[in-house]
Amino acid sequence: MILFLAWPLASGCWNRREMNELAIVGAMGIDKAGDQKVVTTQIIDPGQVAAKQSKTVQTPVMTYQEKGNTIFQAVRRMSTETARELYFSHLRVLVIGEELAREGIGEILDVFSRDQEVRPDFFIVVAKDAKAENVLKVLTGLEDIPANKLFSSLETSEKMWAPSMTVTLDKLISDTASDGVQPHLTGLLMTGSMRKGENQANVQEISQDVRLKYNGIAVFKDDKLISWMNESNSKAVNYVLGNVRGTVEEVPCSAGKRKIALEVIRMKSNMGVKVANGLPRGTVQVHVEANIGEVQCKVKLMKSKTIEDVETRANEQLKKNIEEAIKTVQEQYKIDIFGFGEALHRSNPVYWKKVKNNWDEKFATMPVHIKTDVQIRRVGTIGKSPMEKLD
Template identity: 30%
Template sequence: MKHPFLSGLCSVMLLLVLSGCWDHYELNNMAIVSGIAIDAGKHDKYKVTLEVINPGEMTSKKLSGNMPSVVYSYEGKSVVEAIRRINTGIPRKMLYSHIQLVVVSEEIAREGLLSFLDYFESNREFRENVNFVMTHGSPAEDTLKISHPMVRVSSFKIVSQMELGEKEWGSDPMIKLRDFILAWQSDTKEPLLGAIRVKGDVQKGNQITNMRKIEPSALVELAGSGVFHHNQLLGFLSLGDTRNVLWVQGKLKQSVLTFGCGEPGKMGSYNVINSSTKKKVNYTDGKLKIDISISIQSYISFMECKVRLSDNQEISRLQKQIEAYMEDQIKGTVSKVQHKYKADIFGFGDLLDIQQHQQYNKLKSNWSPVFEDADVKVKVTANIRQSGITTDSFLLKAPMVRPENEQEATEPD
């Protein structure tokens, strides 16, 4: 090679070819992991279950009626080892960057065996905004094994349940991996984690026939949330409590309130369409004072009592009812968390850090008793905007026979 320019060009081209390609993978040789479940193993410390998508079954053109996803489990001394050795059973390179869901079992959470999260955080393939959830009762792997005709990949189904649950009612806190790790490493804030459970028979649910039934034999449903102290599960909150926690945190935008409207056995239902939460914390005289003020916009979706909705005074009476009911509910949840778990899942400590940094520095090492003793005030301002597309309900005039077996309904917990 006499020409210096040509030889230089050739060596540069060689450089490109020789250095590149180490992370080159064709899509044919890869498999998308949609969800990961972590249980305590029988033989080893962990049992890792991966849900892998079978892409041919996900496109309408190539559909042949097989399962759209395959689940495979492997045990290992650590999660990393189990994940790395998963190819003992699956013939493809796993693609982790599209994981939608990480599920841990209640057992793992109770024992606090969550250090493996370090791997998820430091690995370049995993996303930090992956949805993180725990099971209530059932083994984590079972949640990935239950098929459903609408969203055929279990992980995708659980995630869209969680998203809609948070948005429409407030039944799931939608915790991402990053949120959990941030709360865990915080001095005062404690992690909250959404919970799911399997309802029905897993053995029947993990077959394709589960998708052919009108009422599937098994179903994964949302089950409130779990309260942690650092990495250890303390206990569970019901769906209603979870909603109230979200309300205090200011994450909730929409929900439904249903409670007795004054007349015996009769209910009123209100759709909350917008809500904003303001919190103030103040540490004076050795006591933490917390002011929570929530203002909501709502409309009446259903009213059994004979209330003339065209009357402004009646409306303001109903607004008072909502306020009282909500204050009561939210106070109940906060004091339950305060006294039963002593865990500041709301993030009041972070607020104090911003508002009274000096005090916070003194208190942060021993936050739990301060939080427990805190004086919580809840103030709700409710505003009723409308009553659907009618003003006065037809129930106002309609004659009605009271059913005998009607029970005092309460909000689902």
């Protein structure tokens, strides 16, 4: 009887594995080679991470690579080389090569959504003009583990610089499966020679030869990459989506080429679609609160009229940027990456049922009314700028 009662407790550890028996995958890259998939994993070496004070020059990570007809096959084939079972629960970043992204990422979403060991909170990005395998071989500064650098850099960039956005597995699957919005991912750009990036010397000098930086938004139709958005349009898209957590906006001075820099501290947006005379009409409302961050011209910031003038120019600039981004998406890409279709589905499900099969065509010609409201909250720790007394 005692053994019978104890059995449920013992069975709870049937799949227990020791950490020294596992190869912890911090980042993963997927490319294509002909009809096959190329999978690259960045494996963390806990011993080297713990031994930071050691005089050895061994890197804290190693990369392994295999090909397969399927992603699953390539991953399992790595066991012939790694000597440990691959462990994906600590995956931070998945990098997709641009060539594969243009062919389609449906298989990637399938294999990751089926694996119960994979947590869906890792970030997914596209290697811009590069293969994912080359990106994962670059050693990075500040962070010992490149996977952690890629993860934290994207988090910080989204928080401080609006053109970047974090997209997790759950979000990407949701956008891909939805009829009313098309998916999009942040691009990852590698600058410099790949060969130099693989060497320890890349992080031993004050200036790195090879760097990784996030750049632009990859626009998808269904599961296929179709184009890239530039920085200005990427930022405007995030304003529409309400994704801007912080950024900098530059407003032209009343005369000359100088600027006033505004620090965006918070914002919110509201998107809607109404049907008039049988046709959809979109609306976007964006509310922004900002502080004065820098002044390059002679302005009297202590006067309310000056602040009102800056707010007016900021509103005009923001509205123009959003209009240009929406126009670019409608005319060049002809797809809805904003989610106007989802908004229409919520507000008018009967009409949505009629147009959902050709919604992207409807969206491409849909007029969108934009209203912006920029309010300046603070001018900084000084009222009068030193620029007031300078020629």
